[in-house]
Amino acid sequence: MNILLVYAHPEPRSLNGSLKDFAVQRLQRGGHVVQVSDLYAMQWKAALDAEDNTALQPGVRLDVSLNSRQAFENGTQSADIAREQEKLRWADAVILQFPLWWFSLPAILKGWVERVYAYGLAYGVGEHSDTHWGDRYGEGRFAGKRAMLVVTTGGWESHYGPRGINGPINDILFPIQHGILFYPGFDVLPPHVIYRTSKIDEVGFAQVCEALGQRLDALGTTAPIPFRKQNAGDYEIPALTLRPEIEPGREGLGIHLLRG
Template identity: 70%
Template structure:
């Protein structure tokens, strides 16, 4: 299988750098083909601007979405954007690897998303009607591929627990897993998170490496997060709200993850 690893850490001798090297070796040893986009090494340009297109749609006003669409559809994208889109289309699975900085991904990785996820490539795809609101959230250009986050965090695991001060890790990563990965169609695997990253000695690193190896070995066989597809009946369209008979009275991010067995049991009681 083909795997793209997008790495966002400025220091190759960091824990992230070591995990990246281990992941590549483990995946290649299993027979996979691996490409790495090391964003800092590539000196990736994070900011979206008019230089992202070689031929402007308008020279008076830079409209990010429509300039992106015009460039993508007409072959006017800058070469770096096109190369990363080709990697995404080549890949059967994508791993985004980064340290959790200020409750999100580093700016350079966010900039990779903003520039590579062009209008017509990752969003603005499919028909919009009273029954189908675009090919997104389970459908889209990247449907049929898998994705996983490899994340390091400085805090303790309890800090990111259900009652932890930082908030549940699943909630913190929801905008990335649901909004960046599931949106264009990826099947999203549960994240691999390393807590207390700054307190990692050789023995702990060996344990982390073993745990990561097991996750990588099951990248194509384990079950993804059961995010609810947008256009398969769980949501009222065009309001895009969860149907009132599904988890009635419940709110929050967790309602967008399905527990089909318990919901089917509830509906038949």
């Protein structure tokens, strides 16, 4: 497979840096072709602004979605955005690797999403009617591609368990997995989360690499998270709420997953 690894950590000598190097080597040994977008090394501009459209005239009021659509359609996006979009088109699978900072993505990676996910590429595609509300949540430009998160955190695994103080890890990652990845069509694999990073010694690092290696080896065969597709009949359109006869009496994030 062609695999894009989007990596967000400022220190190459960190645990994340070592895991990134390990992942590239493991994937290449498995016969995959790998590209890495090392956002800090690239000095990626995180802030979305008017300069993302090189054709926007000075003094014109910035309409973010309209500006994104015009730049995407007319080929006037800034060069850094266009390069990352080409990597996404090329990739069969995308891995986002990052430390969990304040319960979310590092700002530089969030900025990568905001700038690269242009109107017409990641959103604003497909018909809107009484039966189909855009190509999203299981459909879209990235349908048929796979995606997975590799996440590190200093907290204990129990802190992110079903009754942990931080909340369940899958709930914390839901906006990323369901919103950023499933929304434009990716098949989203279960995340690979590495806990208590400050306590990992040399022996622990070998164990961490072995576990990560197993996940990378199975990148093409692991069953994706069974998110419900928006236009497959489970949701009322245009309200986009789960039909009352499905999961009656239940609410919350879990209702958006199919249960066997």
